[in-house]
Every structure is written in C-alpha cells, then in structure tokens.
Amino acid sequence: MEFRSETRNETETREAASGPLPVDSLDQLVDLAKGQPPERQHGLLKGVADLYRSTGGRNGAPQALGDAFIALVHVVAADIRQALAERLADADWAPVALVQMLATDAIDIARPVIAASPLLQDGDLLRLLAETSLDHRVQVALRPGLGVAVARAILEADDPTVMTALASNRTAALDGECMSRLVSRSRELAALRAPLARHPQMTPELGARLYQWVGEALRQAIMERFTLDPTRLERAARAAAQQAAPADVAAARLTAKLQASDQLRPATLIRALREDRLEVFIHALSRLARLDLDQVRRALKADTARPLFLACTAAGLDRAAFPAVLSEVRRMNHGFPRDPDGADWRLAERSASQAAYEFQLLMAPDDGRPV
Template sequence: MSFAAKTDELLNLARSRAPADRERLLLAIVDLCDAGDAAVGLMTSQPVQALLNSIFMSLVVEAERDIRRRLSEKLSAAAWAPPALINVLALDDIEIARPVIAGSPVLKDHDLVRLLVEATIEHQIEVARRPDIGPPVVAAILQQSEPAVLTALAGNASAALGAHDLERLVEAAERHAAIRSPLARHPALSGDLAARLYLWVGQAIRQSLVERFRLDPAALDAALAASVREAHAGAAAEACEGRTLARDDEREDMERRLVAKLSAAGQLRAGYLLRALKEGRLPLFAAGLAALGRFEESQVRRALDSDRPELLALACAAVGIDRSAFPTILAMVRDLNGGRPGGGSEGARRASGAFGPFDANIAGAAFRQTVNPG
C-alpha cells in the first residue's frame, strides 16, 4: 500500500466513531511501529499527528487492556509518538505504564515529575529506575522522601546524582534499612559517605565497603560502639528511638498494603519476592511470602529470625520457588536481617533438603507444623 493510501486509511479510521474501527486504528499504529522509516514519516505527517492528537485520549481509554499494553511496548522507544498518548499510557495500570516510563524519549523531566506527584507508588518506583533521569527528577524524588522510591533511586547507577544527593540518600538510609544495600553498591558513593553508611549496615555490606574503600574497620567499629552507647545514654535518645520504630511500623504497613493490592489484582508471583530482596525490602519479602503461602506473617518472621534456614526453605518451596534459587535468597535475607536465619553453611546444606520430592502443599503443611512453637 502506498504512503498516501496508508495515510488515507489511518485518517478514515481515526474519523470513525465505530468501536471496531477505533480498535483497528490502534492495532494499525502498533503494526506501524515495526515498519521502519516509512512509518515514522507517516506518523509525523501533520494531518495524521493533528487528528490523532485530538482523539487519542478517548481511543486509549476505550481500548482493551491488551491493546493498551501492546501500544505501550511498541511505542516505548518511538520518538515520534504523540505526547498526549504517551502521557496517558504512563498513567495507566503499572503493567501497561512500565515500558513507556522506563524508556519513552517523549517523556521529559516535567512529565516524570508529574508522575511522581500524581501516580501510584509503583509508578514512582519505575520513574526512579528510569535510565539517566535528570537533576529535576532526582530532586523531586528526594523531596518526597518515599522510602520505596528512594530505594529504587539508590539502585539506579545512571541517575544524575550529585554529592549532595548521595549524602541525602545516606541520611535516609539511617532510617530506612532497604536503602542501604543498593546504596552501598552505587558507583558514585564516596569514601566519606561509605564510612557513614558503615555504621548502619549488616556485616556482609560492611565487609564490601571495607574492601572497596579501604576503610579502617577497627576505627569504624569503635565509632559504632560509641554511637550505641550514646543511643542508650538518655531520655532524648530513647524518644528518638521510639520515633524510628514508629516510622518502621509505617513502612511495614505500606508494604502490607502493596502486597494486598498485588494479590487482589492477581499480580503477586514468586518472582516478586526475589525482586523485593534485590531492592533490600525485607518487610515486603516477608509480607509477600506470607500472602503467597497463606501463612501468618508471624510464622514467616519466626522463620527469618531462627537458626534453622530449612524453615525458610520450606516456606519458599511451598510458594513454588526453585531449589536452585534458594541459596541466593538465603544470602540476601541474611544480609538484610543481621545474619539470620543462622546455621551457617551447615544450615544451608540442611535447607536444600526442604526441596524434596513432594509437592508445594506438603511443603506448606510441613512449614506450618514446624515453625509453630511447641
């Protein structure tokens, strides 16, 4: 079909009010995304752009979810995509919005800042993960101080983070444990900031900081001991600790709400648990594991804090996690949980036996029976 004929076909479909024609129009645009330079010329022509910009809002709202998802995937790298369409897709359900938030060149800093203000936490996290986000976006993330979004920003090595921005993340890491692990790996972290971060992280992260920045562990451990003594010295420190605990409680409540939302939408999967650990979000991992396995959160927490990693292995087997993935999960949990569950390498060896030749229901029943006291 010639360029002119294709243009006429798109214009005719765009003018039609019939739902079937509107769906055909969106599908035609999806197909054009793979058609090369000719498609770019067609889509950037003035009559097509003018008409499509005027009707895209209603088109996308009325389109089926699968079509919107396909549009988002296909248009995520298209510089010619109409800005109105991209912004609508970016505010859609997170599974639809994720590709355009992650990669659309049409989204500018002000669009991303608007997402941080108007969209859900999941959308904000995707903004913080977007490659090469600029200083205005970084500033907006830091100003809002949402822990989950700060954690995603700390793990974004390509974000435009200045020394002051990293300092603010280190300050936030004192209050929010999830930020510490990705921040410790950030390539722009300085030795001075690493020394401050050392005081709040677990043993495994401390060792990596010592090796990377050639820190003096004896001096840092002495500083840590001094800070602990100061923390217990008076009523003011005790009140501060109470406020920190309250913030931690708020954080865990937020994680539970996120898990409940994902579960209700049928989006909670075993793979999400590994992602939570990679982001340093142990409360989210615990809440997700409990929801997937229909366990009590107290049971999961008991397994995490025990000296028997086989309990955690049984819970993981019950939700479909593979034996091969468990050593990684155990290492990350120990890193985030002060070395627990304990048991060392021998405990890890015992844990592999939890992935025996039995189905998930049996593993779940064994977990409930074993983890309960008495």
C-alpha cells in the first residue's frame, strides 16, 4: 500500500487534517505499518514524508500529518529509520521532534542528523551530551560549526575521548579560553597533542606552551608553523619538565623511598587510596607495574576502566580488589575512569607481563610515536 500525494491537493489535505488526528486513526495507521513487510513499511513512510513536505513541512503541514509521520517512525525497522535519517540529515522541513528523536536513536541512525541537521540547536546538543552514549557525544563534538556553548560544555565534562574529538573539529567555535584549556589538558592527555598542533585556532603563544610536552615530530611542526625561537622553546621545555606540583614531588619521593627499602607492595595502592592520596597511588602503580607515569595518568582519565585494570594486574593487585580500587579512584578523580557498563574491565585471567603488554598497546599514541 502506498500513499500518493497527487490524489489530494494541498487545500484538501489541510482541511482534512487541520485538527488533531483522532487516536483511532493514528492507531490504525501504526497497526497497518506494523503488519507490513519492510519494503512496504518503507513505501508507507516515504509516502507520508513526501506528503508532509509537499503540504508545507514543519512551517505549514497539518499537525495531524506530523503526528502520523512521527508515529510511523516509532514502529518501522531500524534500517528504514537509518535511511530516513540520511534523507533528513540536512532537511529544514522535517518535524523538529522527529529529528530530535532520531538524534537519540542507535548511533548509526543518529549520526547523520547529529552531524548535519540544521534543526538541532545548542539546547538539543547539550541534552545529547548529558543523556546519550559516548558515541553520540563524540559525534556532537565532531559536528561542523559547533557553537562555543557546546564546546565549553564538552570541556567541563572532561571526557578524554570527547575532548579529543573536539580538538579534531577544525570548524568548531573554540575561543581563546577553550583552546587554552585544551592545551593545558594535553599535558596529561597525549591524544590531544597532534590535533591541537595543527588546529587553525592555535596561536604562537599556545603553540609555545604545547611545545613543552609534545614529542619531537610535533615540536618540529610547531616551530615550522610559527617560526618560534628554538633555543627559547627548549629552555621552556626543560623548565616545564623540572616543574611539578608539590604533591607530585612528595609522592614521587615517597614511592622511590618505599621501593628502595623493598617496602613497595600492591597493598600500598590500597593504603594510598584509603588515605585519599591519589598521587601516591599513581606513582606507586607506575613503579610496581613498571609502566610509564604519563600513561598511568592517562589511564585514570580514560573512558573505560580496562587500562586501569590492566595496570593494577601488572602491579600484582588481586583482581578481587579491583572493584574497590576503581570505586575509590573514581571518587577522587571526578568520576574517571569511566565505567559505563560496569563490566568492561572484567577480562579473563592474565599474567602481570601480559597485562603490562596489553596496557602499553592500549595507551600507545595513535601515531605510534613516543610523546
């Protein structure tokens, strides 16, 4: 069965459906769609969509027709919703409520409308950041022309994956404050460094700051881009390497002393967390597991608990103790690392050396270069 818009003129359609659609009519339409094979569902939905557009779209189509359009989308198969989302990606005539609904659907359906729909406003994007999955939030961060209010909300959430996507979005409205915060965050989050070094909003001043903690390849790119004084930059980089927060210095000294006296144990990790000494935990974990300190810090900001679990396993911590460790770390670390499904870290038994190897694979920079 197909809807054919040419069987009614625009005036007749408006008169027939100008008021609210009777509930039994909506129910009949939905029941009809439910009982059809996918190809007929697609034809039925296409007919209603064409009719909605031809009668004025969101600015002129009868409310009843919009209700019918949205009700049909609720019951058709996922692949049909995906095809519809691709069709409506840049449409300005679709019902706003329908576009908002598609934007919260499974990510393959949501991606086209999040990326391009002119009907999604900053308020809609902020709700997506607050209420949807990591994949949805990443797509929001990648949206062309993203507004500064949404960019600031991403920075406030401090999710490493979403921030990295934002740094990769060269059309986002990143003001000086946003860029400065991203550069500061890149000191611990290595994935931010390469996209920031090439970002069109990067300034010579911010480039000089970024230079202090990036690898050799990115240092060369920064110097070539801004023609900065290499001698001055090297002095700044050495000063930054020597500068550390008092808590960090104290933690490094304490763990070095414990290790030298053969008193550094997995139990040290538990004790540090019970005493609210997160820096001691980080340094002790790095030394016990023989892992790079910067990589351990990144693991504590990850969007999954798996790297932290692997590091703890490499350090000799009993896996039965990890749920308590994760809970304490997240309490002191603004909810990081994320643990979205509560079971992402539950890996099969592995040796300390195997866990260390898997950790290093997970935490390696995307470009494969040392940072």
